[in-house]
Amino acid sequence: GESVGLHLPTLSVQEGDNSIINCAYSNSASDYFIWYKQESGKGPQFIIDIRSNMDKRQGQRVTVLLNKTVKHLSLQIAATQPGDSAVYFCAENMGDDKIIFGKGTRLHILP
Amino acid sequence: KAGVTQTPRYLIKTRGQQVTLSCSPISGHRSVSWYQQTPGQGLQFLFEYFSETQRNKGNFPGRFSGRQFSNSRSEMNVSTLELGDSALYLCASSQGQNNEKLFFGSGTQLSVL
Numbered sequence: 683g684e685s686v687g688l689h690l691p692t693l694s695v696q697e698g699d700n701s702i703i704n705c706a707y708s709n710s711a712s713d714y715f716i717w718y719k720q721e722s723g724k725g726p727q728f729i730i731d732i733r734s735n736m737d738k739r740q741g742q743r744v745t746v747l748l749n750k751t752v753k754h755l756s757l758q759i760a761a762t763q764p765g766d767s768a769v770y771f772c773a774e775n776m777g778d779d780k781i782i783f784g785k786g787t788r789l790h791i792l793p
Numbered sequence: 794k795a796g797v798t799q800t801p802r803y804l805i806k807t808r809g810q811q812v813t814l815s816c817s818p819i820s821g822h823r824s825v826s827w828y829q830q831t832p833g834q835g836l837q838f839l840f841e842y843f844s845e846t847q848r849n850k851g852n853f854p855g856r857f858s859g860r861q862f863s864n865s866r867s868e869m870n871v872s873t874l875e876l877g878d879s880a881l882y883l884c885a886s887s888q889g890q891n892n893e894k895l896f897f898g899s900g901t902q903l904s905v906l
Contacts, residue, residue: 714891723899724899725883726836726895727897731893775893779892780838780892783828783838784835786835786836
């Protein structure tokens with residue numbers, strides 16, 4: 683997962699700036715990685731995914747980067763908007779189709 | 794298509810009781826996974842069912858159990874509730890058995906007093 687300890691890391695970003703959320707995954711055998719967004723009172727929602735044979739994938743305003751050498755995953759959100767305020771989770775398929783989530787990062791948008 | 798539906802939305806129980814939570818997946822989805830979410834531990838994997846068979850299980854005690862029916866609907870049960878079982882229980886469904894693109898319900902908030 684992307685954090686250790688009991689506290690949820692927080693990232694504060696000015697509206698309109700780019701956000702970068704980082705995640706360290708645990709299993710070298712993981713072959714599929716996903717980013718989810720969870721808004722208050724809702725379940726996590728799929729944002730974007732990437733397979734281990736890729737190192738970059740782009741979506742609408744979002745880009746996921748994968749560095750298998752250091753087992754690192756990042757989510758970049760371009761031109762951050764107030765609606766991007768949420769908790770973001772990275773998740774990995776451990777190779778047996780069991781999807782394991784990191785502890786999450788809270789993205790806070792500054793006006 | 795309707796999304797993943799979880800019932801009830803909120804539940805209050807006392808220690809020692811048992812509870813059953815229900816999940817209706819998206820129509821056509823055959824895989825259902827359950828997660829426990831707490832502020833301290835984040836999202837922890839409980840178990841996953843595909844075509845009525847438990848395929849994967851997380852590191853939870855035997856008090857936590859589940860099942861899946863032929864219509865893909867799933868239930869999870871927690872017996873002999875403890876205070877530490879207070880959490881948001883999330884159900885997610887996916888179309889295939891590789892669990893790409895999980896679709897989550899809004900969860901059942903369980904409070905154990």
